Amino acid sequence: MKSTFATLPQVAHREPVRIRLRQCARTFAGRQGQHTALHPLDLAVEPGETLVLLGPSGCGKTTTLRIISGLEQPDAGGEVWFGDEQVTHLPIEKRDVGMVFQNYALFPNMNVAANIGYGLKIRGYSAEVIRQRTGEMVDMVHLQGLEQRAIHELSGGQKQRVALARAMAVQPRVLLFDEPLAALDAKLRDRLRIDIGQLLRQLGITAVYVTHDQAEAMALGDRIAVMEKGRIAQLGTPQQIYHQPATAFVADFIGTVNRFAILGRGQGSLQVTGGGLPSDYQGDASLLYCRPEDVRICTDDEPVAVRGRVIQRFFLGQSQRLLVDTGAAEPLQVDSSSRQHWQVGDAISLSVPADALFAITGNQTQPHAGEKAESAAGSST
Amino acid sequence: MSTSLSVRSAGVMHWRFVLQLIFTLAVCAFMIVPVLMSVLAGLTENYLVGLSSGLTTRWIAEVWGLYADSIWLSIYLALACLGCTLLLGVPAAYGLLKCRKRWAAIIEELLLMPVAIPGLATALALLLAYGQFHGFRGSWLFILVGHVLFTLPFMIRPVLAVMQAIDVVRLEEAASSLGAGAIQRFFTVILPNCTSGILAGALMVITLSVGEFNITWMLHTPLTKTLPVGLADSYASMRLEIGSAYTLIFLLMILPLLTLIQWFGQWAARRASRSVQ
Ligand SMILES: Nc1ncnc2c1ncn2[C@@H]1O[C@H](COP(=O)(O)OP(=O)(O)OP(=O)(O)O)[C@@H](O)[C@H]1O
Numbered sequence: 240m241k242s243t244f245a246t247l248p249q250v251a252h253r254e255p256v257r258i259r260l261r262q263c264a265r266t267f268a269g270r271q272g273q274h275t276a277l278h279p280l281d282l283a284v285e286p287g288e289t290l291v292l293l294g295p296s297g298c299g300k301t302t303t304l305r306i307i308s309g310l311e312q313p314d315a316g317g318e319v320w321f322g323d324e325q326v327t328h329l330p331i332e333k334r335d336v337g338m339v340f341q342n343y344a345l346f347p348n349m350n351v352a353a354n355i356g357y358g359l360k361i362r363g364y365s366a367e368v369i370r371q372r373t374g375e376m377v378d379m380v381h382l383q384g385l386e387q388r389a390i391h392e393l394s395g396g397q398k399q400r401v402a403l404a405r406a407m408a409v410q411p412r413v414l415l416f417d418e419p420l421a422a423l424d425a426k427l428r429d430r431l432r433i434d435i436g437q438l439l440r441q442l443g444i445t446a447v448y449v450t451h452d453q454a455e456a457m458a459l460g461d462r463i464a465v466m467e468k469g470r471i472a473q474l475g476t477p478q479q480i481y482h483q484p485a486t487a488f489v490a491d492f493i494g495t496v497n498r499f500a501i502l503g504r505g506q507g508s509l510q511v512t513g514g515g516l517p518s519d520y521q522g523d524a525s526l527l528y529c530r531p532e533d534v535r536i537c538t539d540d541e542p543v544a545v546r547g548r549v550i551q552r553f554f555l556g557q558s559q560r561l562l563v564d565t566g567a568a569e570p571l572q573v574d575s576s577s578r579q580h581w582q583v584g585d586a587i588s589l590s591v592p593a594d595a596l597f598a599i600t601g602n603q604t605q606p607h608a609g610e611k612a613e614s615a616a617g618s619s620t
Numbered sequence: 621m622s623t624s625l626s627v628r629s630a631g632v633m634h635w636r637f638v639l640q641l642i643f644t645l646a647v648c649a650f651m652i653v654p655v656l657m658s659v660l661a662g663l664t665e666n667y668l669v670g671l672s673s674g675l676t677t678r679w680i681a682e683v684w685g686l687y688a689d690s691i692w693l694s695i696y697l698a699l700a701c702l703g704c705t706l707l708l709g710v711p712a713a714y715g716l717l718k719c720r721k722r723w724a725a726i727i728e729e730l731l732l733m734p735v736a737i738p739g740l741a742t743a744l745a746l747l748l749a750y751g752q753f754h755g756f757r758g759s760w761l762f763i764l765v766g767h768v769l770f771t772l773p774f775m776i777r778p779v780l781a782v783m784q785a786i787d788v789v790r791l792e793e794a795a796s797s798l799g800a801g802a803i804q805r806f807f808t809v810i811l812p813n814c815t816s817g818i819l820a821g822a823l824m825v826i827t828l829s830v831g832e833f834n835i836t837w838m839l840h841t842p843l844t845k846t847l848p849v850g851l852a853d854s855y856a857s858m859r860l861e862i863g864s865a866y867t868l869i870f871l872l873m874i875l876p877l878l879t880l881i882q883w884f885g886q887w888a889a890r891r892a893s894r895s896v897q
């Protein structure tokens with residue numbers, strides 16, 4: 240093992256491994272009895288894939304990640320597999336995983352180089368190998384010149400780069416991220432997100448990435464698992480999650496949606512509050528959804544359109560978002576070019592292309608999500 | 621307008637100066653002057669006559685002749701006590717950090733008991749429980765037990781505080797994800813990052829152990845007498861000059877000891893940060 244390391248100058252990795260969770264649940268004993276953080280969960284992360292766990296605070300993302308890492312044990316009956324090896328009862332130090340934490344967790348008693356080389360030192364590599372490998376890692380995360388710095392002399396972004404390099408220096412089987420960018424400011428977050436994305440693609444390592452930021456999830460995930468209250472609400476590619484959300488919860492959590500309650504069906508059109516939408520939708524859903532960017536502002540003489548009044552306008556730079564009152568309980572949210580001049584009170588006609596309208600079918604499997612859709616249906620009529 | 625403002629600010633300055641002066645004088649009056657008086661008393665030929673009777677080291681020599689054993693015992697005891705509190709206290713702090721909040725609170729309170737209740741009561745309890753084991757009762761180990769009981773929380777508290785401040789649990793998780801086992805984690809991550817807390821604890825333990833009187837006075841035998849007990853003896857039974865000379869020796873012993881610990885702590889911290897590079 241040592242010799243292969245010594246002759247491995249480039250950042251090549253071993254065969255990526257598949258992660259599988261089988262019936263992994265986690266219950267915590269709280270003051271008021273048992274608290275289920277995670278319902279029995281089956282999940283597979285394909286070799287080389289980046290899976291993003293996305294969801295609101297407290298939905299069980301960290302718990303899932305910690306079960307994969309070995310920092311947490313699943314309740315009896317749960318199994319964790321890395322490839323063909325069952326690792327359920329292997330402690331984290333034997334699992335060969337790399338972890339990046341939200342608050343960096345760098346060792347304050349060591350400088351940058353020592354932090355990066357720590358895992359190699361623990362594994363007993365020679366000083367020469369450690370020095371060389373650390374150098375490669377420093378280059379990889381663009382920290383040249385900072386090797387001898389103390390940790391408290393680094394910026395947040397630099398700290399997270401060190402943490403990243405430290406996790407990757409030992410060439411783990413799996414990389415795990417727990418909201419690594421949450422503590423950084425927006426600009427830096429974007430920058431580091433791009434860097435991490437590139438690295439993960441280059442390395443082709445199996446990775447699980449926890450975040451509550453949907454933009455981050457979209458950018459980094461090969462697939463996204465949207466979690467809600469200890470369950471996976473939907474698992475799919477970013478496109479699937481965004482364009483075909485399985486539940487109202489997912490639709491709401493990922494971006495913004497407009498709801499249309501169907502009041503009646505005409506020839507090639509649907510009757511909704513404020514007018515009509517061109518669509519030959521035949522399904523039996525009573526609610527259809529669309530994204531704000533898919534709403535088209537049309538001329539007043541368009542035959543089938545929803546008409547309303549602009550009640551609020553948010554200038555966002557690259558676009559502007561208009562809130563349009565159509566008589567329904569919730570105003571429609573419409574994105575338009577930021578160069579158009581809309582004033583509060585203006586009359587406006589809107590249309591949605593038929594293929595941008597979607598129904599949500601998965602409500603039955605998620606009782607709580609169903610409740611939400613119902614209440615939404617009630618409020619929009 | 622501007623003049624009245626400057627007058628007022630001058631007034632504030634004035635008051636601040638007066639307060640500082642009063643504070644400084646109070647510190648001098650109650651902390652420095654008594655010590656100096658005592659030191660001086662230990663060096664004068666005859667305290668009742670005053671400095672005009674001349675300066676001498678006679679009293680110091682006399683004290684040394686009478687109480688050298690106590691002085692050495694005190695030092696050994698303090699170092700042994702430091703060793704015990706390090707061995708017990710650092711892992712205990714770590715245990716408290718890891719165990720559930722409610723339990724941690726209860727255990728911490730129990731540990732504080734020997735500090736909260738009078739030393740005499742602690743000593744009495746120890747005598748009741750173990751007084752019949754004569755070999756043990758007569759040895760300095762018996763006093764050591766009392767000192768460790770009394771000083772342990774003063775080691776645990778600062779170490780625990782540091783561990784909480786630097787989020788040792790998270791650091792340990794990071795180390796374990798990099799392949800470090802429990803022992804490696806303890807020596808490479810936990811210990812080096814807690815040196816400031818350990819140092820603070822060590823200073824407290826040494827100071828408290830050397831100066832401890834209540835418990836020691838109850839537990840001591842004629843052969844196991846520590847510095848403060850000896851001091852009480854000499855104040856009670858001998859000339860004032862001898863007691864004062866005793867204080868002087870006490871100061872001469874404890875000050876280098878504390879400096880040494882402080883220096884050692886800094887050296888250890890520097891070495892730790894260098895060795896990992
Ligand atoms: N050690 C623990 N003891 C008791 N309850 C816990 C523990 N860890 C997590 N929980 C509970 O389990 C649930 C899921 O927690 P988890 O940390 O996985 O959420 P999360 O999705 O990571 O949230 P966040 O985005 O806020 O980090 C929460 O309700 C939390 O209170």
Ligand SMILES: [Mg+2]
Pocket residue numbers: 300301302
């Ligand atoms: Mg979390």
